Structure formats: C-alpha cells, structure tokens
Amino acid sequence: MPDSGHALVTGASSGIGAAIAREYARRGVPLVLTARRGERLDALAASLRAQVPVECIVADLADPAAPELLHAETVRRGLRIAHLVNNAGYGVPGRYLSSDWATHAGFLQVMVVAVAELTHRFLPAMEAAGHGRILNVASLAALVPATAGHTLYGAAKAFVIRFSESLAAETRARGVHVTALCPGMTWSEFHDVNGMRARVSKLPGWLWQDAERVARLGVDAVERGDPRCVTGGANRMLAALSKYLPEAAAQALIAGRSKDFRDTD
Structure with missing residues (x-):
C-alpha cells in the first residue's frame, strides 16, 4: 500500500x-480506532502498536454529533485518513413494534x-490527495429476501x-475506491449482543466464516476497486439463488429458515 495515511x-x-x-x-497501515468501549480499544491498540502507530478515539455513533466530532478530532491530531472503514453496527432483535422509536432512531443513526456523514466528511481530503479507500461493511442480508x-x-x-456502488462510480476517476463488503454468518460478538448466539450456532458449519478471512477479502x-464484495462461495451461491430463483420460491426458502437467524417475537 503506497499511501502513508x-x-x-x-x-x-x-x-x-x-x-x-x-x-x-x-x-x-497506521490506524485510528474508534468505538464506544474505550477499554476494548485500548487493549486492541496495545496489541497492534508493535506493528504500526495506533490512535484511539472513543465515540458513540448513535449520537448525531459524533461524526462531526470524530472528523474534527482527527484534524486536531493532524491525522490524514486515507482509508475509511464504516463498520460500526448491530441488530435490533424482534418485531418492529417490539422496540420503541428511540431504539430504531439510534439504530438508523449508526447504520445509515x-x-x-463520515463518508461526506472524509472524502474531500481523499479526492484532493488523488487517493483514498472507503470500505463500507454491509451484509448478505441485503441481498436475500427479507424476513420477519x-x-x-x-x-x-x-x-x-x-450508496457504496453509486459513490464508487463517482469517485473512481478521482483515485478513490469504494466497496460494500457483504459477509454472511461470521464468527464474532454480533450474535451475542443481539441474543441470537444459541439459535444461530445450530446453523450448518459451511455457512460460517471467521472474521479474519472476511477482513482480508474486504x-x-x-484495493482492487470492486464496488461489491460478497465473501465466500456459499454466500455468493445464496445471493445468486435469491437473484435468479423465482421471487416467490426465494422468499419461501428464506422464510422457512428465518427463525434460525432472526428473532421474530
């Protein structure tokens, strides 16, 4: 990676x-790590500083002021961001009406x-430099039929x-690559946080990937400039089936297994 940002x-x-x-x-590549949990950031940073310089900024992206403050803090510290990874995310389990609007509003603030906003704030400097990378972590869930x-x-x-695909078309000529990373089932804390660990652990092993492989593929x-990356052959197969099967058949297939990976109560 030739860029020093x-x-x-x-x-x-x-x-x-x-x-x-x-x-x-x-x-x-030197790092700027951000998340809500400062102690976890510090532990990760300590494990990586033997390889690269690491800065930590504690921020909760559910706060509407956080993106602007995060950008301002990188500027204050003199850090040039050449690679932006929009990864922060979580799931709100259950039916839509089982959570109040404040919960959904916070979710949309983080996820959308x-x-x-972070992309809008960091992209101008990338375009001015003629080089930048934006990796937005999406999901296989966006490419298969919706479930309850x-x-x-x-x-x-x-x-x-x-958003990523449109932005990729706009920025490629300016030296900025944008990719939507679409993992499927990944071994991480995601399912512990949303309370689905016991249920999803019953899914077949061939559906799962480890986070390190997903990161490497993303x-x-x-770096190649792929607008979309679906990780793993099994996930690409599921995405293709959803696209090419008759719509009713694809919906029935996903709906029949939805309780294995969705809390619908």
Whole structure:
C-alpha cells in the first residue's frame, strides 16, 4: 500500500472491525480506532502498536454529533485518513413494534446516517490527495429476501450497498475506491449482543466464516476497486439463488429458515 495515511475503523473494538484493524496493521497501515468501549480499544491498540502507530478515539455513533466530532478530532491530531472503514453496527432483535422509536432512531443513526456523514466528511481530503479507500461493511442480508424480525437491518444494509456502488462510480476517476463488503454468518460478538448466539450456532458449519478471512477479502476488494464484495462461495451461491430463483420460491426458502437467524417475537 503506497499511501502513508491512516486507516480509520469504526466499531473497531470487536468482531469484523477488530479483524479489519488487524489486517491493516499486518499491511503496515497506521490506524485510528474508534468505538464506544474505550477499554476494548485500548487493549486492541496495545496489541497492534508493535506493528504500526495506533490512535484511539472513543465515540458513540448513535449520537448525531459524533461524526462531526470524530472528523474534527482527527484534524486536531493532524491525522490524514486515507482509508475509511464504516463498520460500526448491530441488530435490533424482534418485531418492529417490539422496540420503541428511540431504539430504531439510534439504530438508523449508526447504520445509515453516520455511514453517509463520515463518508461526506472524509472524502474531500481523499479526492484532493488523488487517493483514498472507503470500505463500507454491509451484509448478505441485503441481498436475500427479507424476513420477519430485525426489521430495519436488511433495509439499512441495502442502503449501504447502493450508496457504496453509486459513490464508487463517482469517485473512481478521482483515485478513490469504494466497496460494500457483504459477509454472511461470521464468527464474532454480533450474535451475542443481539441474543441470537444459541439459535444461530445450530446453523450448518459451511455457512460460517471467521472474521479474519472476511477482513482480508474486504481489504483486498477495496484495493482492487470492486464496488461489491460478497465473501465466500456459499454466500455468493445464496445471493445468486435469491437473484435468479423465482421471487416467490426465494422468499419461501428464506422464510422457512428465518427463525434460525432472526428473532421474530
């Protein structure tokens, strides 16, 4: 990687975000790590500083002021962000009406608004430098038929994919690559946080990937300039089946297994 700028990774305290941070460190790219949990960030940073310089900024992207403050803090510290990884995310389990609007509003702030705003704030410097990379972590859930439960998750990730693909077309000629990373089932804390660990652990092993592989594939994809990266053959097969099967058949197939990976109560 010829550029000397930092990689800013949101949601870096665990899971795919931490794996992406480790992947960039392995490639010699200095890091700016951000998440809500400062102690987790500090522990990850301590493990990586033997490889690259690491800065930590504690921020909660559910706060509408956080993207602007995060950008301002990188400027204050004199950090040039050449790689932006919009990874922070989570799921809200259950039916749409089982959570209050404040819960959904916070979710949309993290999953949609913060992704768009951070990109808008960091992209101008990338274009001015003639080089930049933006990796937006989406999901296979955006590419298969929707199910009951976790109602806004697939919709938010579908936004991330379309946003990334449009932005990729706009910025490629200016030296900036944008990629939507679409992992499927990944071994991480995601399912512990949303209370689905026991249920999803019953899914067949061939559906799962480890976070380190997902991170490597994602960074490789954004370096190549691929607008979309679906990780793994099984996930690509599921995405293709959803696209080419008759719509009713694809919906029935996904709906029949939805209780294995969605809380619909």
